[in-house]
Amino acid sequence: MTEHEPAPTEEFLSLEQAVRFLGISRPTIYRMLAAGDLNGLRVGRQWRFNRADLMAYMARTQAAPGPRVLADAEGELAFFAQEASKLAPADGEVDTGDAPPDTAAVARLCAAIVRLALALRASDLHIEPRRLDGEECALVRYRIDGALHVVRRMPKRLLEPVVDRLKAMAGLDLGERRLPQSGRIPASFGDAEYELRAATLPVLGGEAITLRVLPRDAQIPDLGRLGLSDGLRFRLDALLHSPNGILLVSGPTGSGKTTTLYAAMQSISGDGVKTMTVEDPVEMVIPNATQVAVSPRGGITTASALRAVMHHDPDVIMLADVMDRETADTAVQIAMNGHLVLCQLHADSAAGAIDRFVSLCSDPYYPAATLLGALNQRLVRRVCAECGSEEGAPPPAAQRLAEVAGGAEDVGAAWRRGSGCPACRMTGYRGRAALYELITIDRVLADAIRSQASADELGAAALAQGQESLAVDGLRKSASGITTPEEALRVLGVAP
Numbered sequence: 001m002t003e004h005e006p007a008p009t010e011e012f013l014s015l016e017q018a019v020r021f022l023g024i025s026r027p028t029i030y031r032m033l034a035a036g037d038l039n040g041l042r043v044g045r046q047w048r049f050n051r052a053d054l055m056a057y058m059a060r061t062q063a064a065p066g067p068r069v070l071a072d073a074e075g076e077l078a079f080f081a082q083e084a085s086k087l088a089p090a091d092g093e094v095d096t097g098d099a100p101p102d103t104a105a106v107a108r109l110c111a112a113i114v115r116l117a118l119a120l121r122a123s124d125l126h127i128e129p130r131r132l133d134g135e136e137c138a139l140v141r142y143r144i145d146g147a148l149h150v151v152r153r154m155p156k157r158l159l160e161p162v163v164d165r166l167k168a169m170a171g172l173d174l175g176e177r178r179l180p181q182s183g184r185i186p187a188s189f190g191d192a193e194y195e196l197r198a199a200t201l202p203v204l205g206g207e208a209i210t211l212r213v214l215p216r217d218a219q220i221p222d223l224g225r226l227g228l229s230d231g232l233r234f235r236l237d238a239l240l241h242s243p244n245g246i247l248l249v250s251g252p253t254g255s256g257k258t259t260t261l262y263a264a265m266q267s268i269s270g271d272g273v274k275t276m277t278v279e280d281p282v283e284m285v286i287p288n289a290t291q292v293a294v295s296p297r298g299g300i301t302t303a304s305a306l307r308a309v310m311h312h313d314p315d316v317i318m319l320a321d322v323m324d325r326e327t328a329d330t331a332v333q334i335a336m337n338g339h340l341v342l343c344q345l346h347a348d349s350a351a352g353a354i355d356r357f358v359s360l361c362s363d364p365y366y367p368a369a370t371l372l373g374a375l376n377q378r379l380v381r382r383v384c385a386e387c388g389s390e391e392g393a394p395p396p397a398a399q400r401l402a403e404v405a406g407g408a409e410d411v412g413a414a415w416r417r418g419s420g421c422p423a424c425r426m427t428g429y430r431g432r433a434a435l436y437e438l439i440t441i442d443r444v445l446a447d448a449i450r451s452q453a454s455a456d457e458l459g460a461a462a463l464a465q466g467q468e469s470l471a472v473d474g475l476r477k478s479a480s481g482i483t484t485p486e487e488a489l490r491v492l493g494v495a496p
């Protein structure tokens, strides 16, 4: 601290304090200073802000809500606070700064909505205008373990103040209601730090906002803890230690394939192996890898990044998404030059991923020669550990699942089911586990690829070689009480 700097008194706030006070980001503050929308004092190299100036800014940007809105906000706040206290007594904190008194109730309500979502381990929060049972409302829903839950119907007049407050926290332009915007809100809960990715959208009846919850410094799980069966893990390890070739990791959106890919990369990264990634965006940090973020606006496409990465002599390359011919062809070329490439792909099955990848390439001959295998996965909800108990007999859906799985034997008989409790919001499920299938490409399958076999033919050929399907893994994980056959059938898209 220099002698010219005023002591941080009640009246003067540092930049960091102003950021928290206004609930907006540093870049936004700099932008506002440059535009003259906010007064700041330059003391040496530090900025200082007069509390009164910040209050004046808040008053300008947030019209004072009427008494009914405030009363509603207090009522809703009580609801969210009580729900959260059932789960995690007083250990959650969402920092919204000291909002001025007229917006304090709305600010605290927004913090409570976020806090409850974090306490419930929600992956997304959705706040939208709705007309339900003839009444307009602001619907609050959370996605938990992949399923959307209605948490609350708030009075419609709270929609605008709540969306405005969340927009302010995310550093968005409050005056803009007709264009979609996106921003970020830092949040913490217990010891964990999160980043909420906020996105707004003008919709019928007002403005909707969605917050995606991303844990900060998320730890990449160990490959051994992802629930791969021993046999499948052994086969996957063999593929991951191939000196060259392409391994596809596939699944629909939200199937956990990114986590698997990161875990696989981490398991092979080390001092003796140079691993590089090409991602859009980089989602997690792999300690021993060099990660490149694709930036189409900055002129770095996936294919151009991939070619640039080749000049850095990597042993293994991870490619976050293969969606076009140029990328697929470049990946094949790299694999043919003696590198291992792990590619993420959207597909419903391992055979479907192979089919999709080959159809992206200009010539099926080269992928047939370089593809090592394809891993496909789904996430199922786990039977709640709090209320789950063993079932005496196999549930009726077990029969159906066994049919789909082609009658796997020796799967066990420890069926379990949750009866519903507060911990699982009465669903009987809490947390998730993955189902996997892995196709290893041998000479027969390579020939099938070369002769442009369909996904169904590839799948049948893989089964004929004894490679197990997702349904078999689902049956096994239901019979061992990890999930239920109904849940496995649901994610497999099969009617029970």
Ligand SMILES: [Zn+2]
Pocket: 384, 385, 386, 387, 388, 418, 419, 420, 421, 422, 423, 424, 425, 426, 427, 428, 429, 430
């Ligand atoms: Zn439960």
